Amino acid sequence: MNSSSDTHELLELLQRCERDDAPQADLAALEALLCEQESEGFWGSFRNGLQNGLQCEADLVDLAPDVLRQVALPQAVPASALAALRGGLRAEAQQADVSDAVMHFVAPQPDLQLERHLEALADGLRRDARQHLPADLAASVLDRVEPERDRELERALAAMAHGLSLAAADVSVAEPVMQAVTQAHAHQLELCAMADGQLEPTARRAVAARLADDTEGRQAITAMAELGRQLRRALAHETAGHDLSAVCPAVCEELGIGEQAEWASLAQGIQAEAGEIDIADMVMDSILPAAVQPAATEQDTFEEPAISVEQAPVTAPEPRPATPWFRRVPLLSFAVSAVALLFVLNTLGPDRGEPDVPSEPGPELAEFIFEIADVNTIEIQQLEVAQNAMVQVFQLEEGAPMVILIDEGLEPDSLEGVTL
Amino acid sequence: MFTANDGYGDGPGWAGVLSWGLSAMAGPVGGPEGLAPRTKAAEAELSDTDLVDMVQAGDATAFRGLVERFQGRIYAHIYGMIRNREEARDLTQETFVKAYRNMAGFRREAKFTTWLYRIASNVTIDHIRKHRRVRMSEFDERIGHQDQGDEVWDPDHLRRNPGKDLERAQLYQRIMDAMQKLGEEQRQVVLLREIEGFSYREISETMGIPEGTVMSRLFYARKKLQALLQETDDPRNK
Numbered sequence: 001m002n003s004s005s006d007t008h009e010l011l012e013l014l015q016r017c018e019r020d021d022a023p024q025a026d027l028a029a030l031e032a033l034l035c036e037q038e039s040e041g042f043w044g045s046f047r048n049g050l051q052n053g054l055q056c057e058a059d060l061v062d063l064a065p066d067v068l069r070q071v072a073l074p075q076a077v078p079a080s081a082l083a084a085l086r087g088g089l090r091a092e093a094q095q096a097d098v099s100d101a102v103m104h105f106v107a108p109q110p111d112l113q114l115e116r117h118l119e120a121l122a123d124g125l126r127r128d129a130r131q132h133l134p135a136d137l138a139a140s141v142l143d144r145v146e147p148e149r150d151r152e153l154e155r156a157l158a159a160m161a162h163g164l165s166l167a168a169a170d171v172s173v174a175e176p177v178m179q180a181v182t183q184a185h186a187h188q189l190e191l192c193a194m195a196d197g198q199l200e201p202t203a204r205r206a207v208a209a210r211l212a213d214d215t216e217g218r219q220a221i222t223a224m225a226e227l228g229r230q231l232r233r234a235l236a237h238e239t240a241g242h243d244l245s246a247v248c249p250a251v252c253e254e255l256g257i258g259e260q261a262e263w264a265s266l267a268q269g270i271q272a273e274a275g276e277i278d279i280a281d282m283v284m285d286s287i288l289p290a291a292v293q294p295a296a297t298e299q300d301t302f303e304e305p306a307i308s309v310e311q312a313p314v315t316a317p318e319p320r321p322a323t324p325w326f327r328r329v330p331l332l333s334f335a336v337s338a339v340a341l342l343f344v345l346n347t348l349g350p351d352r353g354e355p356d357v358p359s360e361p362g363p364e365l366a367e368f369i370f371e372i373a374d375v376n377t378i379e380i381q382q383l384e385v386a387q388n389a390m391v392q393v394f395q396l397e398e399g400a401p402m403v404i405l406i407d408e409g410l411e412p413d414s415l416e417g418v419t420l
Numbered sequence: 421m422f423t424a425n426d427g428y429g430d431g432p433g434w435a436g437v438l439s440w441g442l443s444a445m446a447g448p449v450g451g452p453e454g455l456a457p458r459t460k461a462a463e464a465e466l467s468d469t470d471l472v473d474m475v476q477a478g479d480a481t482a483f484r485g486l487v488e489r490f491q492g493r494i495y496a497h498i499y500g501m502i503r504n505r506e507e508a509r510d511l512t513q514e515t516f517v518k519a520y521r522n523m524a525g526f527r528r529e530a531k532f533t534t535w536l537y538r539i540a541s542n543v544t545i546d547h548i549r550k551h552r553r554v555r556m557s558e559f560d561e562r563i564g565h566q567d568q569g570d571e572v573w574d575p576d577h578l579r580r581n582p583g584k585d586l587e588r589a590q591l592y593q594r595i596m597d598a599m600q601k602l603g604e605e606q607r608q609v610v611l612l613r614e615i616e617g618f619s620y621r622e623i624s625e626t627m628g629i630p631e632g633t634v635m636s637r638l639f640y641a642r643k644k645l646q647a648l649l650q651e652t653d654d655p656r657n658k
Contacts, residue, residue: 192639196613198620224642228614231599231645234592235500235615242505244495244512248487251516257480 191217195224195403208392208405218403225403468532475523483523487516490533493616494540500611501544503600511547515540530625537616537626541608548604598648606641613638 016026193199194207211217251257392405466474466485474482494515499508518539526535599607605627612618612626620638624631 189635189639192642193620193635196620196638198635223646227642227645227649230591230595231610231614233588234595234599235496235611237589237592238503238596239496239499242495242499242509244491244509247491247495247509247512247516248484250513251487251520252484254513254517255480255483255520257484 187217188220191220192224195221204405205390208390211392211405221403472523472526472532475520476526480520483516483520486519486532490536491516494536496615497537497540497611498544500599500615501604501607502548503596507547511540511543515543518543531622534618534622534625537612537618538628541626545604545608594649595645598645601648602641602644606637606644609634609637610641610645 016022190199190203190207194204194211197204199207211221389406392403468486468489471482471485471489475486491512495508495512498511498515499505502508502511515536519536522539526532530538599610602610608627609623612623613620618626620631620634623634623638627634629637
């Protein structure tokens with residue numbers, strides 16, 4: 001099966017099998033070939049062939065010839081697997097829903113051999129496929145397959161199935177599929193979520209405790225943090241000189257959100273209002289300098305309200321008019337209430353029902369002094385945490401970002417075995 | 421009566437009454453209850469929800485505040501996706517125009533930012549798919565040369581530590597190149613997480629995918645990015 005002549009024969013067989021009136025004998029022969037395919041060294045070339053084929057064409061219509069072309073290459077040995085996939089994809093383009101097929105494939109079958117995996121996938125796709133594949137099928141499949149480059153076949157195929165399920169745009173199937181896929185990577189995904197601060201507290205504490213003895217895990221977290229940091233810098237660096245000043249005016253113009261007319265209307269309104277109450281100056285002082293853009297142009301065209309209001313002498317330019325004291329009354333009342341409430345809570349908190357009884361001292365604070373290289377944007381010189389907190393600091397390489405994990409409010413039992 | 425909100429809080433206040441009927445905005449959600457314009461400083465104190473409330477109540481100028489507040493972030497996200505300055509700017513505009521026109525349909529089931537990023541993502545993905553016919557080789561060539569003509573370069577910065585800055589710039593270039601080699605869904609999830617700091621739940625809402633998928637996609641994307649950067653780090657590949 002590894003020779004190019006075998007591949008040629010297989011291609012011919014495939015072409016015959018693709019017809020609606022394909023002879024049963026040919027179909028049986030194709031099935032037999034699929035079952036005979038050996039799995040040794042299979043995945044690498046399979047992936048390459050598939051990837052190349054898919055990359056060549058994003059649209060399914062043109063996918064099959066490209067896959068075929070890859071199959072025809074001598075180095076792309078696993079022709080039968082490609083054939084199976086090809087058959088599935090072609091069928092999928094003509095029929096309906098792929099979800100059952102994906103689920104069928106993803107269902108745990110640890111005892112199955114490679115060929116049967118492929119067969120199951122291909123059969124499922126043929127039997128239960130979509131009418132029209134989304135245009136991003138190739139990208140979705142590749143997204144899932146590519147990270148699995150050097151991993152076990154089962155995982156790679158599971159990931160591929162996931163990609164197909166996404167391509168099928170069937171949301172209901174995605175979560176169950178993900179459960180199957182994530183089982184294979186539970187630990188790494190956990191680290192990923194840990195690095196992102198997305199784990200639930202209990203899970204986070206468990207992972208943090210495990211990380212104390214897991215050098216590889218700490219390296220992975222450090223690498224993720226470093227990658228994120230560099231990405232932020234890279235994007236900031238690349239967009240640093242980009243001018244966005246035209247965006248807002250363009251949006252407003254397209255939406256008909258005019259400025260001039262609006263401000264003129266407001267000025268007229270205030271002029272009318274100022275005849276009755278003395279608020280015009282304050283209003284205009286408050287509004288004009290900051291809100292009219294560009295300030296100089298707008299102010300030049302703005303007519304000063306014809307009102308006779310005495311203005312206080314201005315001694316120094318103020319960015320904003322002072323807020324009258326009586327407008328701060330609600331805020332001050334709030335602040336006073338908050339302080340009073342804090343005082344009462346501190347006095348009558350848990351175990352402090354009687355004000356005269358001295359309260360129990362709070363948890364003793366432990367002090368840690370950190371010296372962090374000045375390349376970091378945040379420098380922690382001193383960190384105080386309660387004794388029932390766990391602090392972990394990772395910096396595995398010089399210059400790598402320092403990861404500090406702090407878990408507060410831990411039960412004493414959960415601190416066992418954790419070193420600071 | 422003076423109110424503490426200067427006309428842009430929960431109640432209309434005197435300024436709101438004053439401007440009643442004066443506001444000349446004509447938006448899809450426009451109504452007669454338009455509130456008065458406000459200073460930028462005051463506008464900065466308003467929450468996103470406040471501004472959205474005002475837009476939905478007919479104060480179209482409040483939308484300008486939302487544009488100014490989010491344009492940089494939306495632009496960065498879109499630029500990270502397509503890495504083309506002009507197109508990113510156009511798509512940023514398109515995002516806000518679509519957001520405004522659909523503001524009446526925003527029902528607070530998600531945060532405004534999530535909703536806005538979803539629009540931005542859809543606009544961007546649509547754009548990418550329209551241009552999908554560009555072959556990978558052409559694409560690589562294009563991103564290798566784009567935006568270099570009018571890039572702002574700070575010579576003072578270079579003088580400070582030219583060797584290191586150059587090295588750093590090369591690293592950034594490699595990172596951005598690697599980003600473009602991710603699938604758009606992976607790129608999107610990485611940007612939402614690493615640049616926007618969205619939680620998995622927010623990313624899930626923005627992209628309309630389960631949280632488990634977010635986690636998985638992010639994991640694979642990071643692995644791939646790391647692999648790509650290691651490849652380019654390898655002197656044999658230079």
